[in-house]
Amino acid sequence: HENQDDNQCEYSPGESYEQLPDIACLEISSTMDCMAQYPYEDYTYGEFVIMSDFVATEETQLSLSCGDRVVLLCAVTSDWWWVEHNGNCGYVPASHLHRVSDEEDTEDDDPWQDEEYYGSYKTLKLHLEMLSDQPRTQTYRNVILQNSAALKGKRILDLGCGTGIISFFCAQMAQPEVVYAVEASDIAEQTSRLVKENAFSGIIKVIRQKAEDLKLPSKVDVLVSEWMGTCLVFEFMLESVLQVRDLWLEEGGIMWPSTASIHMVPCSAEKEYATKVLFWDSPYGLDFRMLKPMAVQEFLSKPSPDYVLNTDDCLSEPCVLMNLNMKTLKIEELEKMSGPFTFHVKRDGMFHGFTTWFSVEFQNIDNKEHVELNTGPFNPLTHWKHTLFMLDEPIQTHRGDRIEGSVIFHRNPFWRRHLSVTLNWSVTEESATTAHSVGCKVFPIWR
Numbered sequence: 001h002e003n004q005d006d007n008q009c010e011y012s013p014g015e016s017y018e019q020l021p022d023i024a025c026l027e028i029s030s031t032m033d034c035m036a037q038y039p040y041e042d043y044t045y046g047e048f049v050i051m052s053d054f055v056a057t058e059e060t061q062l063s064l065s066c067g068d069r070v071v072l073l074c075a076v077t078s079d080w081w082w083v084e085h086n087g088n089c090g091y092v093p094a095s096h097l098h099r100v101s102d103e104e105d106t107e108d109d110d111p112w113q114d115e116e117y118y119g120s121y122k123t124l125k126l127h128l129e130m131l132s133d134q135p136r137t138q139t140y141r142n143v144i145l146q147n148s149a150a151l152k153g154k155r156i157l158d159l160g161c162g163t164g165i166i167s168f169f170c171a172q173m174a175q176p177e178v179v180y181a182v183e184a185s186d187i188a189e190q191t192s193r194l195v196k197e198n199a200f201s202g203i204i205k206v207i208r209q210k211a212e213d214l215k216l217p218s219k220v221d222v223l224v225s226e227w228m229g230t231c232l233v234f235e236f237m238l239e240s241v242l243q244v245r246d247l248w249l250e251e252g253g254i255m256w257p258s259t260a261s262i263h264m265v266p267c268s269a270e271k272e273y274a275t276k277v278l279f280w281d282s283p284y285g286l287d288f289r290m291l292k293p294m295a296v297q298e299f300l301s302k303p304s305p306d307y308v309l310n311t312d313d314c315l316s317e318p319c320v321l322m323n324l325n326m327k328t329l330k331i332e333e334l335e336k337m338s339g340p341f342t343f344h345v346k347r348d349g350m351f352h353g354f355t356t357w358f359s360v361e362f363q364n365i366d367n368k369e370h371v372e373l374n375t376g377p378f379n380p381l382t383h384w385k386h387t388l389f390m391l392d393e394p395i396q397t398h399r400g401d402r403i404e405g406s407v408i409f410h411r412n413p414f415w416r417r418h419l420s421v422t423l424n425w426s427v428t429e430e431s432a433t434t435a436h437s438v439g440c441k442v443f444p445i446w447r
């Protein structure tokens with residue numbers, strides 16, 4: 001959806017709307033001849049759910065809200081489908097529709113994908129990755145250590161405790177009154193055994209439950225959690241943390257992390273672009289250039305979440321796109337978050353894209369020095385690595401150029417753990433007044 005001439009992205013379906021037949025006269029009962037007339041090859045007709053609001057612009061279209069369920073009557077074209085909702089029929093964009101599978105309540109129409117999500121945390125794989133991440137785990141350990149005196153007699157809630165490592169740090173290095181170790185996945189069974197094995201049953205209470213459904217005997221003084229994902233917010237476990245904050249954290253209670261920031265820098269990514277796109281120029285001396293647009297579509301439409309940015313590839317100093325305060329942030333603010341940026345290119349180089357990472361800070365209870373975990377390229381590498389957003393076409397930039405624009409995080413209105421990242425950018429030479437290249441690209445993470 002990259003438009004060189006302006007920096008607005010617009011979606012234009014393949015077939016234009018005016019070619020569509022007006023089948024409003026069609027009674028629902030005579031759908032059969034519709035299917036005969038417009039047999040859409042591989043779609044069995046059935047119930048669909050709307051994944052994002054659609055506002056009709058023609059009288060034969062149907063305005064629908066996210067979450068509405070409709071019956072597909074006729075897949076007239078691959079872009080526009082004729083559906084029925086509460087007795088009304090009309091066209092909606094096929095891209096807004098998601099099939100509801102036959103057996104009720106399977107995970108593929110659960111917006112939170114809980115079955116798949118909590119299923120991924122019941123084995124040790126992800127817990128091993130997180131525990132093996134020294135910078136991550138050591139930071140939480142240092143926070144507990146540096147605040148151990150202030151934690152004496154406190155009530156602590158460890159949200160999404162996994163194997164319980166943070167709860168163990170609290171019980172081992174401080175004397176809290178109680179630590180509630182909340183974990184919804186099956187790993188909680190092992191966590192309970194670990195607590196007994198390490199003789200902390202008097203302090204750590206493992207609660208196998210989704211934090212949203214938590215019932216505690218009282219509010220807590222400290223809410224600690226390790227909830228950060230790709231681009232900080234992916235998985236949106238943060239929503240659970242904020243819900244529990246609003247329900248169970250004392251006024252004046254401590255949030256760890258206390259603040260979170262998203263950072264970004266424009267960068268070169270020669271090797272990445274060469275191996276995925278330029279490769280098709282002449283593999284084994286053959287001309288495969290016609291495949292390059294497919295390669296761009298297949299390899300560059302989504303960001304690379306496991307990229308390791310070399311600081312030499314930074315084209316400018318990084319910037320902070322967004323700062324989130326965990327005490328004041330509201331859940332509804334997660335729907336759309338944006339940040340402007342202006343980068344001053346410090347050396348000639350190819351501008352292939354942007355790399356992002358996050359940092360979190362942990363306030364000191366006695367207002368001494370806070371502790372920071374920064375997952376960026378100037379700090380020790382963590383399991384989150386960095387996230388690379390590649391432009392379809394790299395841009396030659398020179399020292400003194402300005403790269404300006406904005407990043408917008410749109411939370412997916414249907415798949416609640418997912419988001420899309422819209423990048424708008426322009427490149428202006430030092431002496432020029434108008435930009436010599438302007439672009440816009442939308443990246444799904446991951447749906």
Ligand SMILES: N=C(N)NC/C=C/[C@H]1O[C@@H](n2cnc3c(N)ncnc32)[C@H](O)[C@@H]1O
Nearest residue numbers: 121160162183184185210211226227228240
């Ligand atoms: N992505 C990073 N960094 N950490 C993910 C960490 C996720 C861990 O927290 C648990 N978890 C996530 N959300 C909840 C919740 N609402 N209630 C209870 N447990 C939860 C998961 O089952 C994993 O064990």
